[in-house]
Amino acid sequence: MNYVVAGYSITLGILFVYAVSLGFRRRRLARAVAAVEAARAPVTPPDPRSPQ
Amino acid sequence: MTTIAPPADPRLAEGAPATGPDGSARLRATLWTLGVLGAVSTGATVWLGIWVTPPDKVQGNLVRLVYLHPGVAWVALYLAFGLAALASLLYLWPRTRSLVWDRLAAAAVEVGVVFTACTLISGSIWGRPTWGVWWAWDARLTSTAVLLVLFLGYLALRRVPAEPHVRARRSAFAALFAAVDVPIVHFSVLWWRTLHQGATVLNPTLSPEIHGSMAWTLLLGIVALTVDFAWMLVVRYRIGLLEDRLGAEELDRAIDARRAEGGAA
Amino acid sequence: MAPAAPVPAPALFLRGAVALSGRFPLLAGVDLEVAPGEVVLVEGPNGAGKTSLLRVCAGLVPLASGTVRVLGGDPADVRTGVRRRIGLLGHASHLYDDLTVAENLRFAVRAAGAPVDGIGPACERVGLVGRLLRTPAGKLSAGQRRRVALAALVARRPELWLLDEPHAGLDASARGVLGVLVAEAAAAGSTVVVASHEPELVAPLATRAVTVAGGRVVADRATPRPVSTAGTGVADVA
């Protein structure tokens, strides 16, 4: 039985870790793009609800 | 208004609250629903797979891995790499050429590589008790491994810095070469030596020997993993988009700097 | 400055050309038009984009945006076969070190589909004779290699000459020969674009001078042509 548990935990574990890593990569990039766009001449008035 | 993620799967916390630079409301909605659907269905598969469904007459509890391994394999081999090959073809076709396909192919390959790794791992874990070996030189296992190496090559080639369209074209070719090579490797390994019993899932009769509720769990497993794949694909695609936007921003600034270099012209 | 006669299709046409090397913009929006038979001098500081401009015209560098038409075709698209009518003399002379000069020339000329018998006279004009022809290219000096590249260019008789600092590394006699060859090519109706840091060598032949800076064309003025193009004011052949 522990093979089954091992199988499930390792497989889903990898998928879960990868999913979380994707989430963080996206957030980091979103912030970087926001910073670059804000740095550019802010043609449009800065968005009051500034991104997190 | 960060959503409180159910303990089972914090992937939900991912739903970025404000409409930051990355994403219209529609995108966040789809991501959120995909995330929830994926988490719930995966949780259900685990719950059904391990506790509810009966052990198999022959394999005992080992059969529970059947709810996971074929699902992961189906997503990795056919869904992910089929999508990558298709997207590469669309990029190469002059009329439909656009970086969208390139980003989609890149996303599909990266997520596909992760799923293929899981396929190999879960396959060998299943193989250990049934065949007594961690690794068997059987046709499907080996050609999956070759596929994994081919697409690691794709990712390695993609990391080389180059102008977006040049990189896209080179990656598209690499994906096509890999896709063309997979069937050849598959047949050559198949004739070479095969241990693997018939494709339990892929045969049209959907493996009658699996008991009613087991078949449903199996289906649920496949659906769950497909939804998870979809969620990861969309997020990875967004990452590709953001990277390109970042690159474009830097490019604009580089062009301005370059022109400034040329004096007041 | 369109002449009264119907404007012949431009030998070279660039509009908003942007070319990239990785992330760095080699050209940042170049607009240029050259009519057949013109001899254009391209000036500009180092790194201004002169070499990139010539490489784009030769189809070696794809454009990120904008358009480029050379001799009516897209140079980057191999199918149009435009490249066979273009001759680029760059810093590299595209020679195979293991092959002898003669073999290199024969390969270059036959690859461009030009007749092989043009090689002999071209070599004489450029001063490649006797033993030199049989020495492997790897053993030649930089100047000699440029003479071989020049010979290949002459033997191929392209309609568009793209010369990137052709005088660099050439001795006085070779420079004289180059001047004569350019004059003959222009007289024969070919178009010549020369990027050079020694404008005084090219000026007597040039019909136009273009200044490139920061990846763009910043100045474009016609230069007063000497009365007759052939031979005058050009050092006679040593």
Place this chain on the structure above:
Amino acid sequence: MWRDALLVGGKDLRIEARSRVALAQIAPFGMIVLVLFAFALGPDQSPLVHAAPGLFWVAVLFSTVLAVQRSVAVEAGDATRDGLRLAGLDPAGIFLGKAAAVGAQLLVLQAVLAAGVLLLFGARVVHPWLLLGTCLAGAVGLAASGTLYGALSAGVRLRETLLPFLLLPVVAPVLLAGTRLWQSSLAGGAPDAGASWMRLLLVFDAVYVALGVVVFGPLTEAA
């Protein structure tokens, strides 16, 4: 296209004749690989004879990587890769020419290595024609896929390490088919599914030659 192929192939072979890299360096390398295998498998004859086909084809695969890297390196000096494009040669012609040159060198290498294997490992040949056919088909497949992947990795900086990583998994079927066919053509081999293996090899050849002709142009434009 064929004219350009002859031109480029001739050029590559003349360079090879002039510099003799294949014969002087790659062939001895192949022989050393064979000798190392022999050391690894021990002096007595039986395992060596059984492993002979496999060792031969692994040595051929390694030699292919070197031959392809040499073929790519020829174009690297003095921007000759640009020179080829500048001359307006038909890319399919360039592909066929370079692949043919690599293929010819492979045949020479295979001859040397085959002699080595038969002598060192004492294998006896029963069906020489099957042996020859396999080597020929294998050489074509390796040359075509090698040249293709060589072009793919040509513009890349870390080309030396990327090419083997990309190419070797792709040519695995040639290794499998080649070894099986060799086994059935040597003494004591089991000539069972020889036909199907040869068909697989020929399919591999056809796929990569066709792919090369169609794809080489846009591929090299990318660099």
